[in-house]
Amino acid sequence: MVLRVGVVGGGQLARMMIAPAVELGVEIRVLAEAEGMSAALAATAVGDYRDVETVRAFAREVDVLTFDHEHVPHDVLTALVDAGVAVHPGPDALRFAQDKLHMRARLAELGMPQPDWAAVSDRAGLQDFLDAHGGRAVVKTPRGGYDGKGVRVVSAATEADDWFTALAEDARGGELLVEELVDFSRELAQQVARRPSGDVAVYPVVETIQRGGVCAEVLAPAPHAGERMSQVAARVGVDIAEGLGVTGMLAVELFETTDDRILVNELAMRPHNSGHWSQDGAVTGQFEQHLRAVLDLPLGATDPIAPWSVMVNILGGPREGGLVERFPAVMREHPTAKVHTYGKDPRPGRKVGHVTAIGADLDDVAYQARAAASHFLDD
Amino acid sequence: MVLRVGVVGGGQLARMMIAPAVELGVEIRVLAEAEGMSAALAATAVGDYRDVETVRAFAREVDVLTFDHEHVPHDVLTALVDAGVAVHPGPDALRFAQDKLHMRARLAELGMPQPDWAAVSDRAGLQDFLDAHGGRAVVKTPRGGYDGKGVRVVSAATEADDWFTALAEDARGGELLVEELVDFSRELAQQVARRPSGDVAVYPVVETIQRGGVCAEVLAPAPHAGERMSQVAARVGVDIAEGLGVTGMLAVELFETTDDRILVNELAMRPHNSGHWSQDGAVTGQFEQHLRAVLDLPLGATDPIAPWSVMVNILGGPREGGLVERFPAVMREHPTAKVHTYGKDPRPGRKVGHVTAIGADLDDVAYQARAAASHFLDD
Structure with a gap:
């Protein structure tokens, strides 16, 4: 028997799984976004992780599917699970890493200590939050941010206008996350x-x-x-x-x-x-x-x-x-x-x-x- | 710039070079004896390490050639060095690992502490050594032994007859190594x-x-x-x-x-x-x-x-x-x-x-x- 782990994404996190996989004696396969990525040594496929057929074909050759990043769309993940693929972390958990509003709401339910936060859908809502928190706050796009991207410290509601405009144009609609500026x-x-x-x-x-x-x-x-x-x-x-x-x-x-x-x-x-x-x-x-x-x-x-x-x-x-x-x-x-x-x-x-x-x-x-x-x- | 190490041999020693190569960010390529060997993940070529052209073609794509084992023939190694390949360890050093008689002779020149030893070419020579060392000794084939293979404890010179016969039939001729049985x-x-x-x-x-x-x-x-x-x-x-x-x-x-x-x-x-x-x-x-x-x-x-x-x-x-x-x-x-x-x-x-x-x-x-x-x- 051979244990085979499939990693979606060819970045450095996938790369750094290679050494322990080789040491233990676990087979590692990577679905990379492109040739020549960090994890190229273990890349057995190159393709688009947003395409369910691409990911499903890759998953057929492994015992468990895991990830270099959290960007695989929720509907792709659920289709994989429905097809019987072992996906870890699973789509229900990953939702909370993919969407910071979901995350804040769920952590509140769990009673976890958090900064004050709110979901705001327009300039007025953001201004209300600013007024209640000393005039400054952190605004975040719920999805797609990392390493400081999609995060902005604002002291006027107008400073998030471009994001509100983008939200209004996004078919999925949605809200921004605003959080107190923690001392x-x-x-x-x-x-x-x-x-x-x-x-x-x-x-x-x-x-x-x-x-x-x-x-x-x-x-x-x-x-x-x-x-x-x-x-x-x-x-x-x-x-x-x-x-x-x-x-x-x-x-x-x-x-x-x-x-x-x-x-x-x-x-x-x-x-x-x-x-x-x-x-x-x-x-x-x-x-x-x-x-x-x-x-x-x-x-x-x-x-x-x-x-x-x-x-x-x-x-x-x-x-x-x-x-x-x-x-x-x-x-x-x-x-x-x-x-x-x-x-x-x-x-x-x-x-x-x-x-x-x-x-x-x-x-x-x-x-x-x-x-x-x-x-x-x-x- | 990328540093590329080529390893001749696809066994576990080559395999265990993969993890540190990936961690450091050094490219590792393996010339394996067959498909599916221990170091298969890094195998970029499969071929016979005794064939100088096979090894030379493999060496063209790397900055330095090294080894999973010591079995690459001396003439192959010297041909590579003559062709400008960086080979480490080099043929002059590897000779001493490939031939235990060369090794004993060289260590004697260096004044290294060793068991008593001799090169013997026939039963009489072995018997002389046995007589001088309490009737028991270790006989070794100078080449090709590992993990106890090619090593035999003898108490009568006849116990190495098969090896002497094989030596006599070997075009290269040669001698056996005999060493005192160390307490x-x-x-x-x-x-x-x-x-x-x-x-x-x-x-x-x-x-x-x-x-x-x-x-x-x-x-x-x-x-x-x-x-x-x-x-x-x-x-x-x-x-x-x-x-x-x-x-x-x-x-x-x-x-x-x-x-x-x-x-x-x-x-x-x-x-x-x-x-x-x-x-x-x-x-x-x-x-x-x-x-x-x-x-x-x-x-x-x-x-x-x-x-x-x-x-x-x-x-x-x-x-x-x-x-x-x-x-x-x-x-x-x-x-x-x-x-x-x-x-x-x-x-x-x-x-x-x-x-x-x-x-x-x-x-x-x-x-x-x-x-x-x-x-x-x-x-």
Whole structure:
């Protein structure tokens, strides 16, 4: 018997599932959007994930279908499930990752701590929310946003006019999500894995440092998190995984407020940038864990293998040449750093790789990871 | 720029280079002996490694050629080098791994500690050696042996008659290697990595436990090795790597004698079973290190990431069904164990996978690795 996992999407998350699949001895197949993508080594098909026949043909050759991203349309997913395909996470769970209004409404039902929020369909509704929240708020398009896209801080209702106009022209109609601007001291992320048969594994809560709306680095575990904060974060992660029926990896992005509360910011139902540290810093990395979870295998231990792990993204990369030209310098100066690159061409702001370091001293670990990653950037 | 490593041979050692190649962002291509081998995911060619044109065509598409095994004929290797192919380890070094008589002679020149040995071409010569060494000795065919094959303990010169006959019929002629039967307390292995430009990285010396001439488990570092023993082993490893001009990973299999000496048993110029622990137990695993070394990149840190690592081979596998049928039980009972399988069908005695565990308590770590591995075997 061979276990075969099919991954829809050929990006770096699919790529990073290849190593643990090969190590374990699980067959991995990728349906890539195009030739030459990050996960090209395992790409057995190239096609449009919005086309149900394309995805169904791909799914015929695998035991379980999972994802590099959350963009496969809901009707495609439900057609697959109706055709008997094992899809993890399933369409009912993915809806909450695909639509932030659905997510907010469901988390409210579950009693999860959230920022104040509302669904607004016009300028007047948005102005009412602004008036009730000190004149500033975050407006989000419910669908399609990531890495800061589809997110806007506004202090006047007119600043979302273009989005309202677009909504009015969209046959599906719809509303914008508006959220209070949270006074947070830092951002955290809680990762959990959940099997279809129910078992859950919880990673330590981590601190994520964003720059320009994009994850720049992750400290694991979150420094000074404390027992209570860690337990609350873990509880929120497990409650959401169970409440939403998530299978595979779930990342819950959290705000830690200045008054020591935790509020849920965003969800991702897949391996997530906030968990890359676990590749080198935990007994079971998130990519192996995701494979185990979607295959309904028992989950691996989530313990860190060192007191501290730090992950620093390589954002953009060098202006001239590729990443590998920088290998000699980074490897010579940082022999303990773990370098990960994604086979993507450098481009400003693009996530093209990351570096992790682990060890007993947080300052040293953070220095190693940051300094190593900086070799891939121009001054 | 993309760095492209070509691996001759599609076995599990080539397979285990895939994960670090993908993680780093190095392209890996494999010339496999057949379809469906362990390293099939990266196999871009299938052909006979004894055919110089086949290997040369494969080598055209890569920056450096390296190996899953040491069986590529010397004349093929030299033809590649003459054609300008970067080959690591090179033919001059590989000769010493391919021919145990060459190896013994060269190690003698280097002053390395060895068992008494001799080249014998007939029964009389073997009898002389037996008479001088208490009536028992180890006879080895200089070429082609591995995992106990081509090795025989004899107490009468007639016991090697078939090999002498075969030698007489071999156009290349030749001699057998005979070695004293070493009174050893245990076996050790020293791994080092060496770049073409000269840098060397040294792993901790490990204890290897053989059963029936095949590696069964590895304890890293070797328990009770002591500072002096560790330094001697490291020195022997470095001297051999430098003296023989090895590039890539070198494993030196050692006897620890009952009178506390170290003697060189065998050499392997590639990642080796005695180093599998490093995949999960060292900052830089031997497969990543081999890629870095043959690409002449700076070598990674070889520090263990836990006080103890234990690797246990899965030899044979279940009589019925495949390895993955055992995943649920092993993963449920041993969530900290790291399972590696090679995509090979179970067969008595065959190396089909291994399990590693790491931690602070050797007894517990060894228990976890052994118990986890035992799930893959029938009673």
